[in-house]
Amino acid sequence: MISVEQLTVEFGGSPLFDEISFLVNPKDRIALVGKNGAGKTTLLKIFAGKQSPTKGRITVPKDLTIGYLPQHMIHNEGTTVMQEAEKAFEHITDLQYEIERMNQELADRTDYESAEYHRLIDKLTHDNELLQIIGNGNFYGEIEKTLLGLGFLRTDFDRQCSEFSGGWRMRIELAKILLLRPDVLLLDEPTNHLDIESIQWLENFLITSGSAILLVSHDRAFIDAVTSRTIEISLGKIYDYNVNYSKYIVLRKERHDQQVRAYENQQKMIQETEEFIDRFRSKATKAIQVQSRIKQLNKLERLEVDLEDNSRLSLKFPPAVHSGIIPVEVEHLSKAYGSYVVLDNVGIIINRGEKVAFVGKNGEGKSTLVKCIMSEIEYSGKLKLGHNVKIGYFAQNQASLLDENKTVFETIDFVAVGDIRTKIRDILGAFMFGGEASDKKVKVLSGGERSRLAMIRLLLEPVNLLILDEPTNHLDMRSKDVLKEAIKAFDGTVIVVSHDREFLDGLVTKVYEFGNKKIREHLGGIYEFLQYKKMDNLRELEVSNSLKAAASDSVEKLASENKLSYEARKEQNRKIRKAEKEVEEVEKQVSAFETELESMNKQLELPEFASDSDFIMLYQKKQRELEHKMYEWEILCEDLENLKAQLND
Numbered sequence: 001m002i003s004v005e006q007l008t009v010e011f012g013g014s015p016l017f018d019e020i021s022f023l024v025n026p027k028d029r030i031a032l033v034g035k036n037g038a039g040k041t042t043l044l045k046i047f048a049g050k051q052s053p054t055k056g057r058i059t060v061p062k063d064l065t066i067g068y069l070p071q072h073m074i075h076n077e078g079t080t081v082m083q084e085a086e087k088a089f090e091h092i093t094d095l096q097y098e099i100e101r102m103n104q105e106l107a108d109r110t111d112y113e114s115a116e117y118h119r120l121i122d123k124l125t126h127d128n129e130l131l132q133i134i135g136n137g138n139f140y141g142e143i144e145k146t147l148l149g150l151g152f153l154r155t156d157f158d159r160q161c162s163e164f165s166g167g168w169r170m171r172i173e174l175a176k177i178l179l180l181r182p183d184v185l186l187l188d189e190p191t192n193h194l195d196i197e198s199i200q201w202l203e204n205f206l207i208t209s210g211s212a213i214l215l216v217s218h219d220r221a222f223i224d225a226v227t228s229r230t231i232e233i234s235l236g237k238i239y240d241y242n243v244n245y246s247k248y249i250v251l252r253k254e255r256h257d258q259q260v261r262a263y264e265n266q267q268k269m270i271q272e273t274e275e276f277i278d279r280f281r282s283k284a285t286k287a288i289q290v291q292s293r294i295k296q297l298n299k300l301e302r303l304e305v306d307l308e309d310n311s312r313l314s315l316k317f318p319p320a321v322h323s324g325i326i327p328v329e330v331e332h333l334s335k336a337y338g339s340y341v342v343l344d345n346v347g348i349i350i351n352r353g354e355k356v357a358f359v360g361k362n363g364e365g366k367s368t369l370v371k372c373i374m375s376e377i378e379y380s381g382k383l384k385l386g387h388n389v390k391i392g393y394f395a396q397n398q399a400s401l402l403d404e405n406k407t408v409f410e411t412i413d414f415v416a417v418g419d420i421r422t423k424i425r426d427i428l429g430a431f432m433f434g435g436e437a438s439d440k441k442v443k444v445l446s447g448g449e450r451s452r453l454a455m456i457r458l459l460l461e462p463v464n465l466l467i468l469d470e471p472t473n474h475l476d477m478r479s480k481d482v483l484k485e486a487i488k489a490f491d492g493t494v495i496v497v498s499h500d501r502e503f504l505d506g507l508v509t510k511v512y513e514f515g516n517k518k519i520r521e522h523l524g525g526i527y528e529f530l531q532y533k534k535m536d537n538l539r540e541l542e543v544s545n546s547l548k549a550a551a552s553d554s555v556e557k558l559a560s561e562n563k564l565s566y567e568a569r570k571e572q573n574r575k576i577r578k579a580e581k582e583v584e585e586v587e588k589q590v591s592a593f594e595t596e597l598e599s600m601n602k603q604l605e606l607p608e609f610a611s612d613s614d615f616i617m618l619y620q621k622k623q624r625e626l627e628h629k630m631y632e633w634e635i636l637c638e639d640l641e642n643l644k645a646q647l648n649d
Contacts, residue, residue, distance in 0.1 A: 002024040002059065002064070004058050006057075007055070008053060011444075019056065024212055029229060030215065031245055032231055034476070048068035066184045067186065068177070069170075069177055071216075078162075079160070081159055095130065099127050100620075102127070143175075151171065152171070181211065183212065185206075185209070188216045191217055206226045207226060220502040239252070276290075277297075318463075323465070324352065324386030325352050327351075328383075328384075328385060329384045330348045331382040333379055342363075344518065346517075347519075348512060348519055352386070352493055353491065355493070356510040359512070359514070359529070360515050361514075365517070367497065370393075370467055373495075394469060395469050408442065412424050433453070451473060466494045466495070468495070468498070484507055504526040505525060505527055511526060579643055587633065593629060594626065
């Protein structure tokens with residue numbers, strides 16, 4: 001399908017890729033892996049046509065559609081979430097407008113016998129047939145399902161895109177790409193701005209998608225679930241494995257071990273042969289044998305061991321200064337933005353030395369509580385930091401705050417004070433910024449390299465409370481493993497806000513779940529939490545967001561008692577009857593539309609109706625009305641099922 005032939009990319013005379021070649025076949029699900037700066041994002045940009053190679057070429061069929069999600073933020077201004085998502089179907093709406101324009105032109109023209117008039121009729125007929133093929137589906141329903149799957153609420157659909165953070169805008173762009181259903185999906189770190197539930201939804205979507213996928217992600221669990229082929233980029237070369245990431249790790253080690261054994265055996269044979277030649281070179285009786293061995297060595301194809309990029313992040317947090325027994329204590333804390341309440345009367349206690357995770361959907365208050373702890377925003381209630389608590393904070397947008405015009409060295413030299421300034425070169429070397437890399441401008445660094453640079457700031461002074469907000473975004477697998485081990489070895493207290501299941505596994509011993517303005521404490525690791533939540537989530541996900549909002553105060557009570565009171569059950573039955581009546585009413589309307597359209601379809605078979613522009617415009621209007629009515633019926637049916645599910649719980 002897509003052919004990469006002898007591709008070479010050079011930066012400043014140094015090759016990023018050196019004559020690499022491979023094929024992307026239909027329905028391939030490829031994970032691009034390698035350390036930060038290896039060229040994964042560059043390769044996706046070349047596939048997307050955003051960058052040109054130095055040499056070589058990529059051959060793409062003309063009719064192939066490509067959807068590309070870049071790593072950096074997308075800015076959408078002047079449109080609502082729904083309007084922006086609808087852009088995925090611009091080809092349908094453009095076609096509808098063109099058909100309406102031609103119908104109007106036919107109605108205005110009187111040159112019925114002219115060639116232009118007949119050409120216009122032919123084009124109108126062709127475009128109508130095309131619309132029937134591509135535009136009969138309920139794309140409003142598809143938009144809704146996709147936006148809800150990515151974490152949006154129905155109330156968000158009419159909000160301006162400019163009201164959302166960069167991460168949420170990235171979700172809108174991802175929704176547009178998924179709705180297009182292109183032949184090839186190019187996804188560069190798609191999970192960076194998604195919560196755990198949205199990641200699980202995206203996993204399921206991609207697994208059932210018919211598109212070929214090229215994926216860059218540092219979420220090991222995610223790429224294992226989604227991909228079945230792994231291409232490693234290392235030192236300008238690629239290594240292609242027809243397995244997922246976990247199996248690739250095993251096969252890569254086996255391949256390297258086999259290469260080393262074969263190389264060592266050959267070197268031993270060469271040494272023995274050379275020793276024989278040296279020993280008997282001067283003896284006439286051995287001349288024939290010596291010459292034979294010399295020819296053997298000359299013909300020998302020398303084996304090589306593939307070079308491995310063994311550069312590795314070296315990270316160790318300074319010893320933690322002793323703090324009080326309870327570094328963070330929260331009681332009756334509430335926080336609202338205007339009339340919107342984010343946290344309502346919450347309380348938590350984090351003990352010294354604990355490593356805890358903050359999890360939950362985006363917008364449920366995780367970063368808000370972190371800002372309260374950091375005294376960056378006002379709140380009501382009580383929040384007390386323990387004796388001698390010193391905070392080290394890594395924000396998820398930390399990398400984007402760096403001055404792009406400064407070098408790596410200048411960036412650290414600017415913030416370093418005291419004796420630590422004499423050790424800047426050593427620190428940079430430990431973070432793989434040794435030698436010439438320290439003189440690179442920040443603007444040429446990859447996302448992972450920028451995150452590593454931002455992480456150095458945490459090492460500039462000793463702390464005893466680490467607050468890490470999405471610290472693994474953009475970090476490669478090895479750097480994530482090193483960071484994880486460094487946090488595990490850290491003797492202070494740690495709060496991690498993260499969606500990365502693999503990273504949190506074995507790191508945290510307590511999970512705080514944010515949702516419905518409350519915080520729930522779960523003892524144990526992240527996978528124990530997810531196992532527990534799967535039982536609840538099946539019910540929670542069935543409940544519409546509108547119902548959740550209306551009954552947020554009673555949800556926890558229902559969950560603990562697992563039953564409805566008589567009065568609540570009576571009220572629920574009343575709501576169900578009302579919903580059933582609404583569904584029945586809309587079903588009648590849908591049936592009436594379908595009957596009318598069936599009759600009109602038969603009329604369109606007759607020439608006098610097929611050439612009647614007014615009749616065709618009416619037919620198209622009825623089709624759109626049916627589409628909207630079907631969309632309304634789907635929503636009502638979903639709400640009815642949710643009400644019934646809530647009654648049965």
